[in-house]
Amino acid sequence: MRFIIVSFFALMLHSLSAQDKSYSVVLHGGAGSFDSKNFSPEQKENYNQFFEQLLAMADSMALAGDSAMKIVTAVIVKMEDNPMFNAGRGAVLTEDGYAELDASVMDGTTLKAGAVAGVRTIKNPILAAQEVMLHSPHVFLTGRGAEQFAQLRKLEMVDSSYFVTDEMKLRYEKIKSGKNGTVGCVVRDVYGNICAGTSTGGMMMKKWGRVGDSPVIGAGTFADSRVAGISCTGHGEYFIRYAVSYDIIARLKYGHQSLKEAMHAVLFDVLLPAGGTGGIIGVDAEGNIVVDFNTSGMFRASTTESGRHVIVY
Numbered sequence: 001m002r003f004i005i006v007s008f009f010a011l012m013l014h015s016l017s018a019q020d021k022s023y024s025v026v027l028h029g030g031a032g033s034f035d036s037k038n039f040s041p042e043q044k045e046n047y048n049q050f051f052e053q054l055l056a057m058a059d060s061m062a063l064a065g066d067s068a069m070k071i072v073t074a075v076i077v078k079m080e081d082n083p084m085f086n087a088g089r090g091a092v093l094t095e096d097g098y099a100e101l102d103a104s105v106m107d108g109t110t111l112k113a114g115a116v117a118g119v120r121t122i123k124n125p126i127l128a129a130q131e132v133m134l135h136s137p138h139v140f141l142t143g144r145g146a147e148q149f150a151q152l153r154k155l156e157m158v159d160s161s162y163f164v165t166d167e168m169k170l171r172y173e174k175i176k177s178g179k180n181g182t183v184g185c186v187v188r189d190v191y192g193n194i195c196a197g198t199s200t201g202g203m204m205m206k207k208w209g210r211v212g213d214s215p216v217i218g219a220g221t222f223a224d225s226r227v228a229g230i231s232c233t234g235h236g237e238y239f240i241r242y243a244v245s246y247d248i249i250a251r252l253k254y255g256h257q258s259l260k261e262a263m264h265a266v267l268f269d270v271l272l273p274a275g276g277t278g279g280i281i282g283v284d285a286e287g288n289i290v291v292d293f294n295t296s297g298m299f300r301a302s303t304t305e306s307g308r309h310v311i312v313y
Helices: 041-063 068-081 125-135 143-152 166-173 236-241 244-253 259-274
Strands: 004-008 024-032 101-107 113-119 140-142 183-188 194-200 221-224 228-234 278-284 289-293 297-304 308-312
Touching: 024 041, 024 068, 024 228, 024 278, 024 289, 041 068, 041 297, 041 308, 068 101, 068 125, 068 183, 068 194, 101 125, 101 221, 113 125, 113 143, 125 140, 125 143, 125 194, 140 143, 183 228, 183 278, 194 221, 194 228, 221 244, 228 236, 228 244, 236 244, 236 259, 244 259, 244 278, 259 278, 259 289, 278 297, 289 297
Parallel strands: 113 140
Antiparallel strands: 004 308, 024 183, 024 297, 101 113, 101 194, 183 194, 221 228, 228 278, 278 289, 297 308
């Protein structure tokens, strides 16, 4: 059974005209084989409070006229800083006991993108991905090079031990996963611009510098303001092989499917028969929010200019 909360955030007065206030924000905290019926009241309250705070922040920023990019990165930074998720602090650990982090972001209006992978000392990888997009001639930086670039851009750096929580140490010692997953956010702002971002710690006990789909543009993240924005979570190898985020965009752009139709087809007709599991969030050019998954559960939340907060897990 899925746990659902719907609330109403008191919308702020703003100088924008009514038609200019239209925006859509959707975020995810991972998909997997969990059942919210098994969550303790304390766990439920923690998730509810955190998602409510995120959505209220997103509402405030959107109504203030902030860009989709600014909202996406602000939301994901908060999720990277919260050890409830497999991104940033509290991420799963590699075979040798480190957190190696990946992130990507894409601006759907300019089609510019940035990504980092395998980083161990950048406090907020999503900000590093944004810096790659804005202040380098590249799209994708990895490992030590990405960390050197982040230092040059004066991002906050931390010791690798910052990301390792007591809970994750225990799970690592038991060689056990079950961590809530990758985080992501897609926003269509009041100007009609769409941005998507994704951040993750990857797979528990990964080795050999493994990188999943989250930092791969066209696999875990894609945005085109003329069509839609997508962020994915799940078994990354499959999302890479089937170019999931771009496949969905292409189905809208060339196949004239709706976002709902395209997302469902990719999850259930393409990925699932191949053995790929996970979930996807998206916003199309008209501001329609779609979430779908082929696992038993997925953490997700959304808000629009109506002030209606939807939190589901």
